[in-house]
Amino acid sequence: xxxxxAFGQYYPGQSFLxxxxxxxxxxxxxxxxxxxFFIQSxxxxxxILVLLALMIAFSGVPAKSVFKxxxxxxxxxxxxxxxxxxxxxxxxxxxxxxxFRITTGGLILSGKLVLRLVLIVMGASLLTLTTTPMxxxxxxxxxxxxxxxxxxxxxxxALIMSIALRMIPxxxxxxxxIIRAQKARGADFESGNIFKRAKAFIPILIPLFISxxxxxxxxxxxxxxxxxxxxxxxxxxRVLKAGWxxxxxALVIVAFFGGVxxxxxxSGQLVETLPWMFF
Amino acid sequence: xxxVVKDLNFVxxxxxxxxxHALINVNLTVEEGDFLAIIGHTGSGKSTFVQHLNGxxxxxxxxxxxxxxxxxxxxxxxxxxxxxxxxVFQYPEYQLFADTxxxxxxxxPKNLKLSKQEIDERxxxxxxxxxxxxxxxxxxxxxxxxxxxxxxxxxxxVLAMRPKILVLxxxxxxxxxxxxxxxxxxxxxxxxxxxxxxxxxxxxxxEVARYANKVAVFDMGSVKYLLTPEQLAQKQDELVKMGLDIxxxxxxxxxxANKGIVLPDDCxxxxxxxxxxxxxxxxxxxxx
Numbered sequence: 001x002x003x004x005x006a007f008g009q010y011y012p013g014q015s016f017l018x019x020x021x022x023x024x025x026x027x028x029x030x031x032x033x034x035x036x037f038f039i040q041s042x043x044x045x046x047x048i049l050v051l052l053a054l055m056i057a058f059s060g061v062p063a064k065s066v067f068k069x070x071x072x073x074x075x076x077x078x079x080x081x082x083x084x085x086x087x088x089x090x091x092x093x094x095x096x097x098x099x100f101r102i103t104t105g106g107l108i109l110s111g112k113l114v115l116r117l118v119l120i121v122m123g124a125s126l127l128t129l130t131t132t133p134m135x136x137x138x139x140x141x142x143x144x145x146x147x148x149x150x151x152x153x154x155x156x157x158a159l160i161m162s163i164a165l166r167m168i169p170x171x172x173x174x175x176x177x178i179i180r181a182q183k184a185r186g187a188d189f190e191s192g193n194i195f196k197r198a199k200a201f202i203p204i205l206i207p208l209f210i211s212x213x214x215x216x217x218x219x220x221x222x223x224x225x226x227x228x229x230x231x232x233x234x235x236x237x238r239v240l241k242a243g244w245x246x247x248x249x250a251l252v253i254v255a256f257f258g259g260v261x262x263x264x265x266x267s268g269q270l271v272e273t274l275p276w277m278f279f
Numbered sequence: 280x281x282x283v284v285k286d287l288n289f290v291x292x293x294x295x296x297x298x299x300h301a302l303i304n305v306n307l308t309v310e311e312g313d314f315l316a317i318i319g320h321t322g323s324g325k326s327t328f329v330q331h332l333n334g335x336x337x338x339x340x341x342x343x344x345x346x347x348x349x350x351x352x353x354x355x356x357x358x359x360x361x362x363x364x365x366x367v368f369q370y371p372e373y374q375l376f377a378d379t380x381x382x383x384x385x386x387x388p389k390n391l392k393l394s395k396q397e398i399d400e401r402x403x404x405x406x407x408x409x410x411x412x413x414x415x416x417x418x419x420x421x422x423x424x425x426x427x428x429x430x431x432x433x434x435x436x437v438l439a440m441r442p443k444i445l446v447l448x449x450x451x452x453x454x455x456x457x458x459x460x461x462x463x464x465x466x467x468x469x470x471x472x473x474x475x476x477x478x479x480x481x482x483x484x485x486e487v488a489r490y491a492n493k494v495a496v497f498d499m500g501s502v503k504y505l506l507t508p509e510q511l512a513q514k515q516d517e518l519v520k521m522g523l524d525i526x527x528x529x530x531x532x533x534x535x536a537n538k539g540i541v542l543p544d545d546c547x548x549x550x551x552x553x554x555x556x557x558x559x560x561x562x563x564x565x566x567x
Contacts, residue, residue: 174373180335181374184366185436186358186390203386206376210422 010132015060016245017130022139024246028253029127035257036120044260045115051256052123061129069125070118077114084110137161138240155231163219171212178207281444281476282309282332287341289327301327303500305341309444309493314470314477316487319497320522325480328497329446332478333364346443362391365442365474369449371433375421380406380432383421387440398439405439406432408473409465427458434465438473445474449481459483463490484511488526488547496523509544528552 017025039045056066070077084106091105128136141158148154179189182203189200289302302324309315319325330336332345334357343350346363368374377383384405388398406413409431416424421432430450437445450466451459467490470477481487487494488508496504496514498521504514511518512529519525525533528549532542540559546552 177368178374180330181366181368181371182386183335184333184361184368185374185387186361186440187386188390203374203376207373211373 011061011065011129013060013130015058015130016249017055017059017126019243019245020130020249021240021242021246022131022135023142023240024242024250025127025131026136026139026143028250029124031253031257032123033120035260036116036123038261039116040112041263042112042115044263045112045119047256047260048119052119052126055123055126059126059130061126065129066122066125069129070121073117073121077117080113080117081110084113133165134162135238135240137165138236138238142240153231155234159231167212167215170215171208174211175204175208178204281311281313281346282307282478283342283344284308284328284331285342287328287331287338287343289324289331289336289339301500305500305502307495307502307505309476309478311475313493314467314491315479315493315495316491317478317480317495317497318482318484318487318523323497324500325497326448329366329448329478329480332444332446333366334360335366358391362440363442364444364446365437365440367434367437367445367447367450369452370430371437371450372421372426372429374436375429375433378420379418380411380421380424381417383432384435384439387436391440401439401441402435405435408438408469409435410461411435427454427461430454430458430462431465434462438469442474444476444478445469447477447479450479451481451483451486459486466490484524484526485528487511488528496521508547511547512544 036048039048056063085102086100086106088103088106088109089101091103091108093101093103094107095102131139137158140161141154144152144154144157183189187200187203189197191197192200284305284307287302287305288300291297291299291301305324305328317325317329327336331338331343331350334350334355338350341351345360348355348360348363350360375383377386381402384402385398388401393401402417403413406416411428411431416428416432421429424432434450445466447466450462454462463486466477466479479491488511491508494504494506494508494511495502496506496518503521504517506514508526511525512532515525515529515533526547528547531552532546535542540556542552542555546555
């Protein structure tokens with residue numbers, strides 16, 4: 001029953017974007033994110049849309065998967081659109097009813113908001129679609145390395161993340177097995193009211209907890225017996241390497257956003273843009 | 280007839296890149312009273328097959344009739360089916376969950392909506408059947424028990440449903456030789472007294488030869504052979520090619536045959552073999 005769940009979003013491929021260094025991709029994603037808040041005009045959004053379309057084409061990831069990433073924020077989109085649409089008093093009034101008033105200002109603002117959020121999410125999803133969870137973890141670990149100066153346990157954090165990622169498929173398998181075993185004893189998860197159903201999950205959760213703890217203890221022993229003693233002096237099996245692709249990717253993104261921001265400056269809209277950064 | 284399986288096919292994740300044909304045209308009949316052993320390589324479809332028998336895996340194509348219940352019908356009485364076919368999974372001790380052994384064993388009968396008195400009766404019977412002392416264990420937490428005892432409790436949890444057909448998936452995995460023997464002897468005595476039909480997945484060919492009366496060999500999703508334990512020796516080459524093995528005694532028998540000492544087919548237990556060999560010696564034959 002859980003067999004079909006694809007873990008994470010990663011879409012396997014050999015494209016330009018897949019081959020880029022995870023660290024660079026994360027950094028570029030951050031640049032993309034920040035710049036999205038500077039863009040104010042519909043023209044700017046159009047430029048980004050073209051850039052995003054190009055990146056999707058280059059990544060070899062089906063556009064459908066990218067669009068799917070917007071699904072979780074649909075509620076947020078609707079909510080903010082409604083608020084902006086009905087309660088923004090700027091501009092000319094188009095329709096008025098009771099306390100609701102739709103104005104041109106509200107219309108433009110909510111349009112931009114939707115565009116901004118959708119483009120941000122789609123851009124960010126391109127990162128997780130083309131980078132394996134493990135590479136992402138390594139990338140984050142490397143990027144957070146400077147925090148070691150203030151004794152932040154970066155490597156440990158990365159280790160925790162990789163172990164968690166590694167264990168998810170095992171847990172899914174285990175859950176599936178236990179569900180089958182309890183079903184074979186006549187357990188019924190599909191009928192009854194909500195309390196009954198919640199109670200029906202106890203025979204699954206308890207064995208699952210117990211086996212997780214046992215697994216964790218086993219893993220700790222296995223690590224100890226192979227002399228794990230913290231992150232000090234550990235080397236990586238897979239060393240991240242930045243290559244020409246990363247230089248090209250970085251140049252393209254920086255050039256794009258340099259241009260966009262310059263345009264914004266020239267049109268003197270930056271001051272107007274600033275409040276967006278805190279939204 | 281206890282179980283009739285006809286043209287059973289099963290595909291995992293159909294029409295996706297992960298599509299996998301787990302079962303291909305499986306035909307198998309298990310009579311009441313059979314002790315069927317299923318052997319096969321990992322991924323040969325044996326687990327998928329046995330999980331069909333009590334409806335844990337939904338039938339895709341073909342027909343299965345289990346003790347008169349037709350699984351190809353739209354409406355299946357799952358409660359009845361699961362009360363009929365008891366399924367003991369691999370490492371069943373990992374399914375224990377309740378505070379006390381009593382409650383854990385009572386889980387199945389409770390799900391069958393039996394009366395309190397009936398549940399009590401069945402729990403007592405099941406715990407006794409698996410060879411545990413009811414007064415000693417019934418109020419203990421299952422997690423305080425030893426590994427072997429936990430497995431017995433899990434088995435009792437299935438037996439408390441009083442199945443007519445008992446399916447066991449590698450019931451001896453991870454046990455020491457003594458524990459293995461105890462579990463298999465227990466299964467044998469259940470076969471005689473309580474559950475007339477037993478289906479067991481097992482990789483240990485010696486155990487298969489000793490306990491089963493039929494052996495189904497699964498390979499690449501279909502039943503390659505349906506043999507008696509006596510016939511296993513004749514299929515040595517084929518089974519080895521599949522990554523399987525034959526019982527030690529069958530190997531010895533084939534080895535002796537190569538050396539010119541031909542033993543009869545039914546020579547599959549140590550006792551029988553010793554008897555035949557002594558016989559040959561007494562007749563003054565075979566000076567190898």
